[in-house]
Amino acid sequence: MGKEMIAMLLAGGQGSRLYALTQKLAKPAVPFGGKYRIIDFPLSNCVNSGIDTVGILTQYQPLVLNEYIGNGQPWDLDRLNGGVHVLPPYQQASGSDWYKGTANAIYQNIAFIERYDPEYVIILSGDQICKQDYRDFLKFHKEKNAEFSVAVMEVPWEEASRFGLMVSDENDRITEFQEKPKNPKSNLASMGIYIFNWDILKKYLTEDEADPNSSNDFGNNIIPNLLRDGRRMYSYHFSGYWKDVGTISSLWEANMEVLDPENSGINLFDEDWKIFSRNSGMTGHKISKGAVVEDSMITDGCRVDGTVKHSVLFAGVKVEKGAVIEDAVVMGGSVVKAGAVVKHCIVAENVTIGENTVVGAMPTADSAGVATLGPGVTVGDGAKIGPNAMVSSDVEGGAEVC
Amino acid sequence: MLNSKTSALGIIFPNSYDATVPELANVRLMASIPFASRYRMIDFVLSGMSNSGIDNISLLVNKNYHSLMDHLGSGREWDLVRKNGGLTLFPPNAEKTSLHYTGRISALEGIIDFLRSQKEEYVVMADANIAVNFDFAAMLDAHVASGADVTIAYNETELPDGYKKLSGEDSFYYTFNLEGDRITEIFVNRNREGKQNLSMSIFVLKRELLIEIVDAAFVRGLRYFERDVLMNAFSYLKMNGYKYDGYVARITSLKSYFDENMKLLDDANLNALFDTAPVYTKIRDDNPTRYIAGAKAENIMAADGCVIEGEVENSILFRGVKIEKGAKVKNCILMQDTVVKAGADIEYIITDKNAVVSELKTMRGTDTYPIYVTKHATV
Numbered sequence: 001m002g003k004e005m006i007a008m009l010l011a012g013g014q015g016s017r018l019y020a021l022t023q024k025l026a027k028p029a030v031p032f033g034g035k036y037r038i039i040d041f042p043l044s045n046c047v048n049s050g051i052d053t054v055g056i057l058t059q060y061q062p063l064v065l066n067e068y069i070g071n072g073q074p075w076d077l078d079r080l081n082g083g084v085h086v087l088p089p090y091q092q093a094s095g096s097d098w099y100k101g102t103a104n105a106i107y108q109n110i111a112f113i114e115r116y117d118p119e120y121v122i123i124l125s126g127d128q129i130c131k132q133d134y135r136d137f138l139k140f141h142k143e144k145n146a147e148f149s150v151a152v153m154e155v156p157w158e159e160a161s162r163f164g165l166m167v168s169d170e171n172d173r174i175t176e177f178q179e180k181p182k183n184p185k186s187n188l189a190s191m192g193i194y195i196f197n198w199d200i201l202k203k204y205l206t207e208d209e210a211d212p213n214s215s216n217d218f219g220n221n222i223i224p225n226l227l228r229d230g231r232r233m234y235s236y237h238f239s240g241y242w243k244d245v246g247t248i249s250s251l252w253e254a255n256m257e258v259l260d261p262e263n264s265g266i267n268l269f270d271e272d273w274k275i276f277s278r279n280s281g282m283t284g285h286k287i288s289k290g291a292v293v294e295d296s297m298i299t300d301g302c303r304v305d306g307t308v309k310h311s312v313l314f315a316g317v318k319v320e321k322g323a324v325i326e327d328a329v330v331m332g333g334s335v336v337k338a339g340a341v342v343k344h345c346i347v348a349e350n351v352t353i354g355e356n357t358v359v360g361a362m363p364t365a366d367s368a369g370v371a372t373l374g375p376g377v378t379v380g381d382g383a384k385i386g387p388n389a390m391v392s393s394d395v396e397g398g399a400e401v402c
Numbered sequence: 403m404l405n406s407k408t409s410a411l412g413i414i415f416p417n418s419y420d421a422t423v424p425e426l427a428n429v430r431l432m433a434s435i436p437f438a439s440r441y442r443m444i445d446f447v448l449s450g451m452s453n454s455g456i457d458n459i460s461l462l463v464n465k466n467y468h469s470l471m472d473h474l475g476s477g478r479e480w481d482l483v484r485k486n487g488g489l490t491l492f493p494p495n496a497e498k499t500s501l502h503y504t505g506r507i508s509a510l511e512g513i514i515d516f517l518r519s520q521k522e523e524y525v526v527m528a529d530a531n532i533a534v535n536f537d538f539a540a541m542l543d544a545h546v547a548s549g550a551d552v553t554i555a556y557n558e559t560e561l562p563d564g565y566k567k568l569s570g571e572d573s574f575y576y577t578f579n580l581e582g583d584r585i586t587e588i589f590v591n592r593n594r595e596g597k598q599n600l601s602m603s604i605f606v607l608k609r610e611l612l613i614e615i616v617d618a619a620f621v622r623g624l625r626y627f628e629r630d631v632l633m634n635a636f637s638y639l640k641m642n643g644y645k646y647d648g649y650v651a652r653i654t655s656l657k658s659y660f661d662e663n664m665k666l667l668d669d670a671n672l673n674a675l676f677d678t679a680p681v682y683t684k685i686r687d688d689n690p691t692r693y694i695a696g697a698k699a700e701n702i703m704a705a706d707g708c709v710i711e712g713e714v715e716n717s718i719l720f721r722g723v724k725i726e727k728g729a730k731v732k733n734c735i736l737m738q739d740t741v742v743k744a745g746a747d748i749e750y751i752i753t754d755k756n757a758v759v760s761e762l763k764t765m766r767g768t769d770t771y772p773i774y775v776t777k778h779a780t781v
Contacts, residue, residue, distance in 0.1 A: 034690030035706070073478070074685070259692075268689040269709065279685045283676050284439030284705040284719070286669070293699050299690040300440070300706050303669070312690070 002117030003082065005138055005195070007051050008109070009042055010102055011126035012059035017247045020374030020392035021348055026058060028126030029065040030251070031331045031349065033258045033268055034299045034312050036277045037068060038245060041131065042124045043075045043084070044275045049134035053082030053116050056126070057105040059098060062088055074278045087112060101216030107205040118198050123218065125192040129254050129266065130242040131273055137195060137236050144172070146234040147200045148226050152188040153242050163189035164219050166235045174233040177223050188235055191242060194218065200231065241265040248390075252346055252370045255312050255329040259295060280315035280332065290321070299332075306336070314349070323353075327362065337381075344387065345371035354381035354397060361387040410524035410542055411487070411609070412451040412459035415506060416444060416470055418529035418603065421573045422564050422654050425774045426754070430469040433461075433530035435653065436737050436755075438666055438675070439718050440705035441683045442473050443653065445480075446533045447604075449681045452480045454538035456526060458487025460516070462509040464494050479682045492516075505625030510616045517613050525612050529603040533651040533662070535678045536604065541644050545606040548583060550642035552611075552632065555604035557646045558597050564654025566593050576601040576628050578643055585641040588633045601628070602646060649674035660752060660772045663718045663735050667701055688721050696727065712742065720755075729759075733769075751775060 015027025022030065028039035039056075046054050054077060058065055065086070072084030087109050089098050099105035106113075106123065113121060120141065122134055132151070141149040152166050167176035167186040178185060204222050208214050214221045226233055241264065245251040257264035268275060282301025287293055292307040301316035306323035314332040319325060323336045327344040334351040336342055342353060345360030351373045353359060359379065360371030369388035379385065380397025389401045416433030426435050433444035444461075451459055459482060463470060470491075474480075477489030492513050494503050503509040506527075510517070517525075524545070526538050536555070545553040556578060565575045568591060578599040579587040588601075605627075607615075615631055624630035632641065649671060651662040666672045675681075688707025693699065697710045704710070704719035712729035719725075720737045726744040733750045736742070740753040743761040750767030751759075754777040759765065763781055767773035775781055 074687075269692070274687050275689070276687050279687075281680055281682065283672065283681075284703045285691065286667070286672070286703045287699045287701070288669075289701040291700065293693045294697065295695040296693050297690040298693065298704075314690075 002119065003053055004118065005051060005120040005122055005134075006053040006055070006082070006113065006116050006118045007042075007046050007122045007124055007134075008106055008113070009039070009046075009054055009056045009124045009126050010105065010192075011039060011056050011065060012099055012105060013127050014060040015127060015246060018251065019248070019390050020372055020377075021248075021251075021346070022061070023374065023392060024061055024064070025375070026061045026065045026126075027246070029068055030245070031314055032129060032245070032251070033255060033275075034297045034314055035280065036268075036275055038129065039065070039068075039126050040075075040275050040277045041129055042126060043077065044273075045130070045132050045134060046124075047075050047077060047276065048273055049132075051122070051134060052077065052079050053118075054084045055109055055112055056084065056086045057099065057109070058086055058088050059105070062086070068278055070278070075276045082116065085112065101214075101221075102218045103205055103208050103214075103222050104216035106201070107209050107216070110202060110205065113198065113202075121196050121198050121201055123192075123194040123196070127246060128191065128242060128244050130191070130238075131240060131266070131270070131275070132193075132238060132242075133273075137193070137238075140236045141195045141234070144234045145232060146195075147197050147231045148223075148233045149195045149236050150174070150223075150233070151191040151193040151238045152235045153191055153238055155187050155189045157184065157187050160184035160187045160189065164192075166190055168235045172235045172237070174227070174235055177219075177227055179219055188237070190219070191238060192218075200226075248346060248370050248372050252329055252344075255346075256310070256327065258312060259297060259310060282315050285313075291319075306338075328360070331375075344369075345373070345385075347373045348375040348377070350376050352378040354379050354383060356381060357383045357385070359385040360389075363387075409522040410456055410526045410538070410606070411520055411522040412456045412538075413510070413525060413527045414444065414447055414451075414459065414461050415509065415527070415529050415603075416461050416467065417464040419531040419573060419653070420466075422531070422568065423656055423659060425656050425776075426659065427466065429466065429754075429777050431463065431466045432653070433463075434467075434469040434473050435659070436720055437533055437651075437653075437659075438663065439703045439720055441533075441681060442470075443533060444470065444473070444530045445681055445683045447528045447530055447536065448474075448480050448482075450534070450536040450679070451526065451528075451538050452482060452682070453679045454540075454542075456538060457482060457484050458520065458522060459489050460513060461489070461491045462494075462503075462513065463491060464503055464509070467491070467493070473684050475684065479684055481682075490516075505630075506627035507616055507619045507625050507630070510612070510627075511620040514613060514616060517609060517616075520609060522609055525605075525607060525609045527603075527605040531653050532602055533653075533675060534602070534646070535648060535675055535681065536646070537679070538604075541604065542606055544644055545642070548642050549640070550583075551639040552605060552607045553642045553644050554578070554585065554632075555602040555644045555646050556599045557602060557650050559600050559650070560596065561593065561598055561600065562652055562654040562658055564658050565591075567655070574626065574629055576603075580643050583642045583644075585643050586636075588628065588641075590629050590633065599643060599645075602650070603628075604644075606644075648678070651675065656752070656772065656774060657770070660735060664716070664733075666718070667703060667716065672703075686721055691719075697725075712744075733772075735772075754779070757781070 011028040015022040077084035165178040261267035285302035305321040306319040320338040331349040339356040342359045374392035386402035420427040482489040691708040694711040698713040705721040707722040712725040714731040722739040730747040745762040753775040758780040
């Protein structure tokens with residue numbers, strides 16, 4: 001029997017605007033919120049929405065992502081019929097192709113989708129932080145008798161020209177699509193989450209592939225083609241928390257929002273909509289005598305002897321005595337040595353911050369930079385890392401990096 | 403890792419020493435008593451066996467084992483989902499014995515046909531009342547190298563207070579006299595001051611020998627492996643002690659349960675117990691622990707999933723504990739999903755799972771007598 005809906009998750013993005021964080025890591029594998037990686041959100045949404053078959057399209061730096069996904073067990077996606085499958089580009093009799101665009105990535109995996117004979121395919125993006133029940137979206141799609149639906153978010157008008165915008169009529173039927181327009185006619189931004197009737201998607205993918213001038217992209221090619229043909233296309237309004245964490249500042253901001261679920265709308269403490277992740281397996285965290293922890297999230301394996309304020313510490317972070325961490329995101333296994341002051345910054349995994357080092361600074365009128373230390377970096381004792389620094393290699397003791 | 407010549411299967415007795423902690427074992431068994439903020443007692447021997455390459459492990463449960471089944475599931479977290487072997491839970495009436503067993507002999511007799519049909523040359527047996535990061539492979543190697551018939555692990559320690567007070571019908575502790583590694587005498591419940599060679603109830607012997615011993619003892623109506631068999635076996639068995647110098651947390655009473663948890667607030671102890679090899683446990687997919695503005699925490703160990711808004715000091719918090727605004731928690735062990743409501747003030751309290759301490763409630767146990775609050779209770 002066929003599946004009603006399967007998910008295809010686009011996880012090939014390089015995330016080049018995350019610089020040091022994504023040099024050896026695909027963007028969906030970037031750690032988030034204390035114990036998660038970005039991809040945990042769409043995967044958990046799938047499972048919580050009853051979708052048990054997910055294809056993950058990978059391309060850029062897939063090693064960490066592949067290992068992380070494994071057999072899919074942490075998300076309950078190790079299934080006899082379905083489950084999670086990592087789908088890298090592969091060699092075919094006619095030669096091998098990298099994924100040329102988002103549409104081409106799906107096109108190259110038509111055979112995978114057909115194995116499950118789905119009625120609907122939901123296309124997801126692996127680089128967003130969002131808790132969404134895809135069942136509601138599918139219900140909308142069916143009620144509208146749509147052939148294509150796109151989830152949209154209202155954005156402020158003044159920012160609308162940064163997004164792909166859906167112009168729709170009073171019945172939510174899409175009449176026009178504007179990709180980052182100068183004069184926006186709508187403030188409904190596409191979230192890059194689509195539901196297609198599979199027969200329609202297959203037809204347009206095949207046509208698109210035959211067009212040598214196409215860039216094989218959903219936004220640039222597939223959606224305009226659907227519009228051209230007057231297909232039944234609808235906008236589904238989503239009003240929950242959604243964040244594209246494509247930049248250092250948005251990634252930092254989203255982590256800070258996790259600390260304030262009452263106001264930000266991103267609540268990880270939701271028993272009914274858990275976000276699953278691969279577990280660190282570490283012991284409980286410890287706050288020692290004399291340590292100060294305020295307004296923060298602390299994960300298993302942490303040892304805090306210093307001061308932590310309004311920060312997110314991932315699994316196994318060590319904060320030595322006299323060190324101060326404020327407004328910071330410190331990823332798994334990093335060590336902040338005695339006397340270091342770490343503020344308003346992102347510290348990636350397995351970083352060592354030497355004694356009496358200064359990393360980042362609280363924002364001022366002139367500068368609100370989020371200093372970033374890439375994975376595995378060692379910062380020598382007494383070094384100073386400026387608030388706009390992007391550090392991807394070791395820093396010697398006493399050195400200054402702006 | 404085990405080499406190909408010395409294969410062993412594992413047997414764990416999850417109900418051993420239940421009687422020493424009646425409060426905690428009332429709704430569960432020794433093996434599923436929560437320990438060290440996110441573990442259960444069985445995690446330690448089970449992880450140790452798994453880490454030592456023992457992947458055919460039988461649990462001979464006696465009673466109250468629902469919580470253990472829930473905890474272990476298929477055994478995946480311990481890497482014990484195997485086509486051959488893996489984790490097998492034997493309920494007491496699985497084969498020929500009656501509803502409950504008394505002593506190891508009848509428990510083992512219950513699975514004697516299973517034991518006969520296995521391929522492993524050796525058997526490693528353990529209880530679950532000790533949290534220890536034990537290298538079973540090293541002990542097995544020592545056993546094989548020594549030529550002993552039976553090897554029993556022990557540590558040098560003063561007798562725990564809980565054991566000194568033991569008067570239960572089927573709770574025994576054993577101490578040894580040794581000459582070199584050889585055990586020359588075994589004593590049962592012998593209360594002596596000073597350091598003793600105290601058995602850890604971890605045994606290694608050949609599977610064939612175990613079957614022989616159990617068959618012979620069972621027909622003669624003997625019940626206890628150590629008291630009724632080993633203590634009288636010096637004429638025909640060479641028994642060795644295997645001294646263990648690592649960190650041992652032995653649960654022998656509610657008080658020792660409290661103390662052994664609290665000892666882990668000292669990093670040296672925590673590292674000694676956890677750093678040599680990983681200890682696995684059931685995954686609960688909790689979010690990280692959240693300290694809300696105004697929270698104050700000092701000298702605590704806490705698992706994921708807690709929300710702390712009040713003050714907490716010198717305490718162990720298990721997964722999902724909530725300490726509300728203005729609440730004060732000092733010298734407490736709060737098990738999974740305990741809620742301490744706003745303004746409550748508690749000290750020297752052990753709360754079991756899902757306990758609730760009501761608003762503004764004040765409650766104090768003492769250092770020598772911590773108060774225990776049962777599962778799901780509201781104070």
